[in-house]
Amino acid sequence: MTGNELREKFLQFFADRGHQILPSASLIPANDPSILWTAAGMVPFKPFFTGAAKPEYKRATTCQKCLRTPDIEEVGKTARHHTFFEMLGNFSFGDYFKEKAIPWAWEFVTRELGLPKEKLWISIYENDDEAYDIWHKEVGIPAERIVRLGKDTNFWEIGVGPCGPCSEIYIDLGEHRGCGSPDCAVGCDCDRYLEIWNLVFIQFFRDEEGNYTQLKNKGIDTGMGLERVASVLQKVKSNFDTDLLREIMDFTARLVQVEYGKDEKTDLALKVIADHCRAVTFAIGDGALPSNEGRGYVIRRLIRRAVRFGRLMGEEETFLHKVADAVVRQMSDSYPELKDKKDHILKVILNEEKRFGETLAHGTEILNRLIEDAKQEGRTIVPGPEAFQLYDTYGFPLELTQEIAEEQGLSIDIDGFNKAMENQRERARSARQETEYISEAAVLLKNIREERGQTNFVGYNQLEAEAKIIALIKDGQLVESAQAGEDVEIIMDITPCYAESGGQVSDYAKISSPNLEVMIYEVTKPIENLIVHKGKIENGLLKQNDSVRVEVSKKRRLNTARNHSATHLLHKSLKEILGEHVNQAGSLVEPDRLRFDFTHYSAVSHEDMVKIERLVNKVILANLPIETFETGLSEAREMGAAALFGEKYGERVRVVKIGDFSMELCGGTHLHSTAEVGLFKLISESSVGSGLRRIEAVTGDGALKYVEAKEQQLAQIAQLVKTTPQEVVRRVEALVKSLKDIEHETENLRAKLAKFEVDNLLSQVKEVNGINILAAKASAPDMDSLRGMADLLREQMKSGVVLLATANGGKVNLVAAVTKDLMARGLHAGKLIKEVAQVVGGGGGGRPDMAQAGGKDPSRIQEAIAKTYSVAASQILN
Template sequence: MTGNEIRESYLRFFESKGHKILPSASLIPVNDPSILWTAAGMVPFKPFFTGAAKPDYTRVTTCQKCIRTPDIESVGRTARHHTFFEMLGNFSFGDYFKESAIPWAWEYVTEHLRLPPDKLWVTIYLDDDEAFDIWHKVVGVPAERIVRLGKDTNFWEIGVGPCGPCSEIYVDLGAERGCGSPDCEVGCDCDRYLEIWNLVFIQFFRDEEGNYTPLASKGIDTGFGLERVASVLQGVPSNFDTDLLREIMDYTAGLFGLEYGRENKVDVALKVIADHCRAITFAITDGALPSNEGRGYVIRRLLRRAARFGRLLGIQELFLYKVGGAVVRQMGRAYPELAERQDHVLSVIHNEEKRFSETLAQGTEMLNRLMEEAKKQGSSVIPGADAFKLYDTYGFPLELTQEMAEEQGFTVDTDGFGRAMEDQRQRARSARQETEYISERGALFKKMREEMGETNFVGYDALEARASVQGILRDGERVKSAQAGEEVEFILDVTPCYAESGGQVGDHGRLAAPELKVEIYEVTKPVENLIVHRGKVINGILKEHDQVSVEVDVARRLATCRNHSATHLLHKALKMVLGDHVNQAGSLVEPDRLRFDFTHYAAIDAGEIKKVEDIVNDSVLNDFTIEVFESSVDEARAMGAAALFGEKYGERVRVVKMGDFSLELCGGTHLKNTAEVGLFKLVGESSVGAGLRRVEAVTGQGALRYVNAREEQLAEIARLVKAAPHEVVRRVEGLLENNRELEAENEALQARLARYQVHDLINSVKTVKGIKVLAGEAAAPDMDSLRGMVDLLRDKIESGVIILGSTAGDKVNLVAAVTKDLLPGGLHAGKLVKEVAAVVGGGGGGRPEMAQAGGKDPSRLREALEKASQVVEKQLKL
């Protein structure tokens, strides 16, 4: 059986047992922020087992896509380790229990998969006599094939909560796959006994003291590894040799003229690439993106590890996006979302690999130098600070550095790496850092920061300040001054201007001094704690060391603050309406609008949108005081503060509190109270990826402009339909009904006209070598109508060739048809209409019995139709 056949067989089997087949949940848990990935089939159902939510179905079966990353280094070197895998499962939420789960499992593996019972072994928990009796007395498994194992392997629990004993099914793959030890038995670490199915009997609740209380409503959670079962049924030595992975590996090998099975080094690389490409393709499809944190870090690590294994094979070109395409082709039928988002996914992979390839060679060269230096000093340890430099400058994950060092017999000082990471903001760049590997612009600003110090941002509390001009750049070059009319970048020692960060746009403002005026239209932070202003000198000369006054555009800042404070209210409102799984995934805060991306699994309906709007506007009317204070991260978390997407937090964090309604960590600018937000109005809702939604909103003056525009539209519609605004809906409904009646009448008249035209066209039939040929012009408004007339004529003449043409503005439509009895004689409607269309400057084609074409020259339609008989005669001669 192929992997696809096993997957389908399993789901259909449990469907026959009353289970509801549900699609795989996203790899990104939408309702469980405690974990990075969906790592087992039961993860989406945790609330049902805990009783936190009530399921729609009491029996469910799924094939769940999963990612697990604790053993990344083992992937490719063992037969079973994967980062991405598929877990088949059947689940009961207070419905059936062991009495059904055990017999069904045996029925499926022996009768549907036809695994020999004498090759199967069963494990149970030490004192689970209930399971033993069912396996032995009901199913008929010999007692000597039922093995009792301890809590470390056959009891499932994750701290406080539901838990219970397990029972596993093993396949004996034969002594030749074993370790050779006389003590080799079920549970041995060798490859002889392969676990394929784990049945978890959720029957206890463990409290904080470690007491186990029987559950009134028991559950079943099973995991049936698709790749493992496929390896058994297909008789191959590892999961990688199954069709689920082998096709991807063979495709990769074919790209570069390699062959799987010839050399261990090549085999390991092909396995790593296939596994990791499956993981990153599925993860990006579900909305994860490469980054240096959380899931994004996992994606980046896997992609870069796969890319590096390609380089070890001598592959220098970008190739992972091609392998990603092979993953889509292999898995797209079972997971349609892969094909739906293929362009986006492959583009992300391509861009990330390109980015990595630009630094890989330089980073590898630096690591080699570090190892050479360590050798000279008699050491085999890469210092943590140097490993951090590889991470910080070249994007090398610590694990990648460890792997590369291990291949040369080196280890990495991970404690030192951790200290360097912790001290990132404080420590100065090492004198050995090589700035040619940093972007030219980044290096320039870092040098300027070292020279002139950090910028003192005072814009949380002040909207104007006195400052000294520390440096000026024109077209990226340091200059001493700038004249009126020039656009430049400049750095001040103090600024009230907020730099673009965390989704909030930067301030606009003005810089002034006697006889000097500069308009500021962009504020950024290209390196940590250095704020760069971009603007145009309007009057005077801007010089280094000038003493100036700086003012923020107050109206623009206030409008931005309205939208930013509203974003916090919106975040809380979405959680209240849609559920606690809602978490911010990105935002844009501008003066005119706000955009908010968040985790959610479905479109928001009109009722939910209204609830969210009402909650936010109620919070505005409640006039909550907005407090801003600093705290430690732990203290803020203890208070329940939520972290916002894109923010970086140090030991001290900035907390924004809005009454008792909202509490978030945030580095942006805000109002003094929620009443200043004014009117809040949601104006858009859409999808931005699997499990990700986006809403857009306006506040304050922006909301008033939006409402006024809608009122103007309503007034204009009322004028056009000649009704008062409050009667517009009824009036439009009447017009639509009248329009439907007119359309129906028009269709009836068109049909009658077509019948008259058919009668006239029938009279124009010619005979070419004994075959009826009808070529004429028809009054058909579009291609569909023209095809309909051809169908009517074909029924009328019974045998022959039909070519009809019509004009629609400056275009020509042509349709040709050949009755089926004439097809063996060589006539072909597609070729016929193509030649005729050439006369009117067009082209087309299609099937032998029916085809269509278009043209650009209506004036030559008659000439084209006259040529039809000649083309028919020519086809008959061939």
Template sequence: MTGKEIREKFLKFFEERGHRILPSASLIPANDPSILWTAAGMVPFKPYFTGTAKPDVLRVTTCQKCLRTPDIESVGHTARHHTFFEMLGNFSFGDYFKEKAIPWAWEFTTRVLGLPADKLWITIYLDDDEAHDIWHRVVGVPRERIVRMGKDTNYWEIGVGPCGPCSEIYIDLGEERGCGSPDCAVGCDCDRYLEIWNLVFIQFFRDEAGNYTPLASKGIDTGMGLERVASVLQGVASNFDTDLFREIMDFTAVLTGTEYGADSKTDLALKVIADHCRAVTFAVSDGALPSNEGRGYVLRRLLRRAVRFGRLLGMNGPFLHRVAGAIIEQMAEAYPELPANREHILNVIRGEEERFGETLAQGTEMLNRLINEARAAGRTEIAGAEAFRLYDTYGFPLELTKEIAGEDGLTVDEEGFTAAMEEQRERARSARQETEYLSEAGVLYKSVREQFGETAFAGYDALETESRVLALIKDGRKVDRAAAGEEVEFVLDVTPCYAESGGQTADHGRLSAPELAVEIYDVQRPVEGLFLHRGKVVNGILKVNDHVLVQVDTGRRRDTARNHSATHLLHKALKEVLGGHVNQAGSLVGPDHLRFDFTHYASLTRDDLRRVEQVVNEAVLAALPVSTTITTPDEAKTLGAAALFGEKYGERVRLVRMGDFSLELCGGTHVRNTAEIGLCKLINESSVGSGLRRVEAVTGTGALRYIRAKEEQLEEIGQLVKATPAEVVHRVADLVKELRELEHETENLQARVARYEVQNLLGQSRDLDGAKFLAARATAPDMDSLRAMVDLLRDRLGSAVILLGSPVGERVNLVAAVTRDLVPRGLHAGKLIKEVAAIVGGGGGGRPDMAQAGGKDPSRLQEALERAYEVAAGQLRG
């Protein structure tokens, strides 16, 4: 079976058994900051297993995109390690349990996939007699092929929260795949027994003290690796030999002029490129962008590692975007978001490849400096830690560092390099935190919701409500009261206060009763349906069951609503002006300003910004009515509503319409008519990552404050240049003209001084085997001026070697030149300056006829100049 056929058969099998097929969730976990990537099929369903959210259906099946990065360096060296992979799974949220999950797993494995029953082995948790009896008595697996294993392999738990025993299906691939040990059995690290499916039985809750309590509502979470199953069904020894990878590797082989199977180094490179490019393609499609931190750093590291292996195959220019194109074509049917985002994916990958080329140039400069420092110190080896820094910071492969260092007669401390890499891995392992199903605080908030029910939100229609205090929480514990001066969290039965979500900041407000006042400064939703208010008791005592009046800060709410509605108009305007590829990538909406992130490949021109601002304000002035309706996701999609990609939407969604101009899914608060926005003024545009731009703007009172501040600046400038605001531009233009004339005069004076200095330097030249040699200190403000002096000297001296050094502050600039007639005699300006620059603590290089360098120690300039004659003479001697 092909990978596509396995995927389809799995989903169809469970659909026929009452499961809803859901599309894969984004690789970027929605509303889960505890993890960088979706690394398992259950990740999108964590809230259902913990009970913090209610599922629309109790049976689900998916083929989930997954990305894991703990063992990046192992990819390509083993048959099974990948960064990106697909996980087939079926899930039950309090519906069926072991009695159905186990027989279905056996039926699919043996009847649908056709795997031989006598080759299958089962593992269960040590004391899971229930699973044992189902496998043996119901399914018919012989007792001798059911293996009881310990907690480290067959019990699933991560910190506090739901957990339970596991049962795994293994297939015996034959003695020839084994390690040869007489003790080889299920669980051995060799390739004979391959785990293909893991069934997790979520039946307990583990608390902070380590106590296990049976869950009233039990769950099923299974995971079957598509790549592994494909390798078994296609009869190949490695996942990379399945159709899921071979199509990509064969494409890359043609692209690079190589052949898969020709030699181990080429095979390794092709495997790494295929794996990493799959990961990068899917991650970019889901909204990730290369950067220097978080998931962006992971993405950049994968992309650059793939590029480095491409260079080993002779690919010195951008090529990964072409491999990504092949991946999109292969996976388009299963993942329609790939062709939909094709242009964005290819542009991001190509742009990052081109930037990496520039980074490699910087790494070369650093390596040259390391070589100079080593030679100046009399060392013959580049330190391993420095070689690793080149690898980690600039993406320099160890092989490239060794090659360049070898040209200068140096070696690289490979053991030190390996030790430095292991230290980094250890730091990464120490820093990596396991994701918890539910934190201790989450358990508390969930219990509050279970006790009192969900909070009723009245804030769309009302800015004040009469409410009852259901619970008070202080320092992670329930309390009965909070006195004046204390900060406390509290839950109400009904609230008008908007909780922070969807990029919109939380409402502020006031809670009051006779002799009681509480300032509300934050509102959150720690579990679905529960509004948690945070405030400070200003006066009186706040108690559980108090009846209170809750009032939203109306000024802050209105300012925030103006900004939020403006983001909808801005989104549509950006699409109209820049193109349909523009998609929202995040936003922040507060009372003072708005921030809108979107996909686009270049900075916006002044004309672009003016047109976007014009389109937005035309919609504001059109006084478009703003309305909201509740509908289904499918109906909203049919209507053409924009949605924030990666967000999880329930069975009912809120649709915000602004006339015929904008239609978006949104749960935020808005104006009733676009005219209430008043004015939208764009104040900044910037880059926040590869292929990602950010626009900031102000509206209403914020726009008024911005304009007033600009007017005050204009008045201050007018006072400085002694002109009225109307005359400021002409006055500044005149001043700029005067300044340029003065600069021109200064340049002329500097040129005359340089000519005088050149005249004095001519007399300092000496003979060098029939040629003239000049190494001298000069006075030049910058490198350009120093080069100009060298050019003058070269014209005047004729056949010559020239080296000038000029101290500038705490640094020194060096320029060397060799007339072309002397180059065939072995003289080389680049090599000359490289050796001399090391004396002043610097590095550089260049062509045989012209080179430049910089140094950090001007005090040793004379020593460097004196050394230059010896170096040049040595070049002549060969």
């Protein structure tokens, strides 16, 4: 059974049992900043298990693409570790429970997949007698093949929130796959007993004190690794030998001209490349881009790690983008979005490969310096933390670091390297948890919604409303009232206030009643259908159940709407001018400005920026109507409405249509016509990552202020150069030409002075023990000039030693240079300058032919110059 056939068989099995087949969610979790990646099949359904949102279906089944990185170092070394994998799952949201989940699981693995019953084992939580009875009495599993395991392996929970026991299905792959221990059994870390399916029974709620209570609506969350089961069905030793990965590995092997199965190191490299390339291909397709933090850092690390393994097989040219093309070809039937985004994916990977080539060159320079420092200090070992920094920051493989060091007679502190590696892993583990059901604050809000009702948002159509206070929260606790001077979180039954979401900032507002005034400065929507208003009470006493009037700041709302509608115009204009590959990658909509991130591979030219701005303003002047309406998600897509990566859309969606120019899914606030935008001005365009650009712009009042400021600047420049604004360009051109003439003349004079100084310095050469030494004070303005002068003097002397010193800004600059013939006699510029620099309170070093140093005491320059002769003489070998 192929991987594709297994995927389809699983989904159809549960569809036949009343489950809705849902497409895989994005690898970038929607509206969930607590996690970097979708790391399990349940992640898209977290709000349904917590009760923060209501599901449209009580039963669902998916094949979810997942990405995890805690075990990245194990990829390729074991049969089953991956960064990217597919998780098959069936889910129940308050519908069926163990009585159906367990028999269905058994039916699927035995009847549909044909796995031998006598080789299947079951694990349950140690006191889950309910699961035991179903497995033993109803399904018929012999008692000796049901293993009770503890909380560390068979109870799923993370902090406060829904949780419950697990039951896992294992298959015995045979003694030859085991560790040989007489105690080898289910739960052993060896490869004999392979876990293929985990059934999580969401039946308890854990509170802050660690108490467990039964949930009214219990849930089912299961996960079966597609690659693992495929390896069992296809009777291969590891996941990498299944058709899901082997085709990619074989393609890579042909590409780099190696053969799989002949050498362990080569096999490891091919496995890592296949796994990592699948991960980055899917992640970039879902909108992630390489960068130095967050998800981008993970993508960058995976690409660089894959490229490094290619280098270890002798591949020096860019190749990973070609492997990604093979991934797209293999996986696009099941994930058609890959085909749609193929050009973008390949370009991003190629650009990152090229950038990494430059980084490797820089890393080599740093390693050479580390080796030189070790030699100068008489050490034979390169410190582990420094080797790890090369690995972590510059992508240098430890093996390459060791190889280069060994060529120079040095070794690497492996223990120190491993310790630094473990410290980083520990930081990563403590920095975040891979999955989290719900926070303590969300528990409080969920209870408020269930007991007191939800918030009805009416702000699309009105900016004022009469409302009732249903809850007040202060310092994370429910309170009955709050008084003047206090900051408080307010929940009402009705609100016209827009809560921050989709890149648009929240409204400001005023809540009032007789003798009461509250200024709202932030509005959020932490859980579905509940809006929280953060405000400061200016006057009066605010109490639960009070009736109040809510008024949104009209000016802030209008200016924000101008910028939001303008982002839609900008998005479409970028596609028109730059190409259809452009996609929104993020935005910030504020009353004063807008920021728009988009996918593109190079800086936008000035000519294209002008075209983009003109097109946006043309549509503004056309006074096109802006319509908003709700429709079904499938209907909106059929109409051609653009949807954003990573956004989570329900069955009903809101569409913003601007004439025949633009149509997007959007929940933000907008204008009624494009003319209301007023004026659109681009402020800047810059890079924010590989393949990712950012535009900032202003509209309306902000655009007018921007134009006024530019006019004032022009008037000031005209005044400074003594002309009119109309003639300022000609005047500045004339001044620039005059300045260039002066600079050219100055350079000629400097060259003549430098030649005069060189001739003067050459007259100060002294002979010591048969070698020419020039040690003197020079008048160079900076270190670069000093190095250039030393190089010129060395060239003029043919054979000799040069040391030049200069004082600038209370500091000393020193440069030493040695001709090649004298290096053979033991003279070393780096060692020479290191000793001389100590006289002026400094230090330094460098290569045998050229070195530089700094110092803190200019008053001792002559003393340092004098010491040069004795230090040079002591280095001479007879």
